Amino acid sequence: MTKAEREKWKSYIRERVELNPATMCWEWQQACEKEFGGRRRRGYSVAKYTINGKRTKISGHRLSYLAFVGNITSDLFVCHTCDVPWCVNPHHLFLGTHQDNMDDMIRKGRKTVPVVPYENRRRGAKHYRAVLLEEDLPVIVERLLAGETQDAIAEDYGITKYMVSRIRRKKAWMHVPEVRDAKYAAGHSIRLTQKKADAIRRLHDSGYSHSKLAAAFDVSLATIYDVLAKRTWSSAC
Numbered sequence: 001m002t003k004a005e006r007e008k009w010k011s012y013i014r015e016r017v018e019l020n021p022a023t024m025c026w027e028w029q030q031a032c033e034k035e036f037g038g039r040r041r042r043g044y045s046v047a048k049y050t051i052n053g054k055r056t057k058i059s060g061h062r063l064s065y066l067a068f069v070g071n072i073t074s075d076l077f078v079c080h081t082c083d084v085p086w087c088v089n090p091h092h093l094f095l096g097t098h099q100d101n102m103d104d105m106i107r108k109g110r111k112t113v114p115v116v117p118y119e120n121r122r123r124g125a126k127h128y129r130a131v132l133l134e135e136d137l138p139v140i141v142e143r144l145l146a147g148e149t150q151d152a153i154a155e156d157y158g159i160t161k162y163m164v165s166r167i168r169r170k171k172a173w174m175h176v177p178e179v180r181d182a183k184y185a186a187g188h189s190i191r192l193t194q195k196k197a198d199a200i201r202r203l204h205d206s207g208y209s210h211s212k213l214a215a216a217f218d219v220s221l222a223t224i225y226d227v228l229a230k231r232t233w234s235s236a237c
């Protein structure tokens, strides 16, 4: 970052923060609040910039470190002494390795490892990074049961497909009864039907590749292989 660029980013940052007099945190006012499933949530601050004609995103605290402090060796993380994800006060930022970041998180009880007793852990919507609220879960489960794609649900709530899959596989939000008690169609992907499975086999016979089929039916390659090998949906045409 050149000196001129630094000055530009410094004023960019100053325009977007508000000083919290109690904590001295520079609280990022804009992009850190995002619409997720109709609700506003705070997370890491994000700045957008253009580099070589390409729009790129950078976290506000990383940008702040670059502008106010100096370069970041690529394998280092910018960590917070104040533990506020949306704070970009350069005095609250320090460089650390992945290990430092982990040690720091554990020391502050921010990481859910056994140092935090299970009953004290921040679960669900209390987790500072949570995008979902408890009341969203019954709706998500209902949509999964109705056979909606995980992609569509993820998109609507601003969460990753991986998170939807974790809910479906009962790896997350298990303290919500609807998630815990949901009875999904067992064994095979709920995205397929017998009709679709038969179509996959026909299309494969007429020369469609596995990857094309996976994309067309919005399922994993493994699912396609399972269908073709008749490990799933075998009561075929």
Ligand SMILES: [Zn+2]
Residues within 6 Å of the ligand: 023, 024, 025, 026, 082, 083, 084, 087, 088, 089, 092
């Ligand atoms: Zn701070």
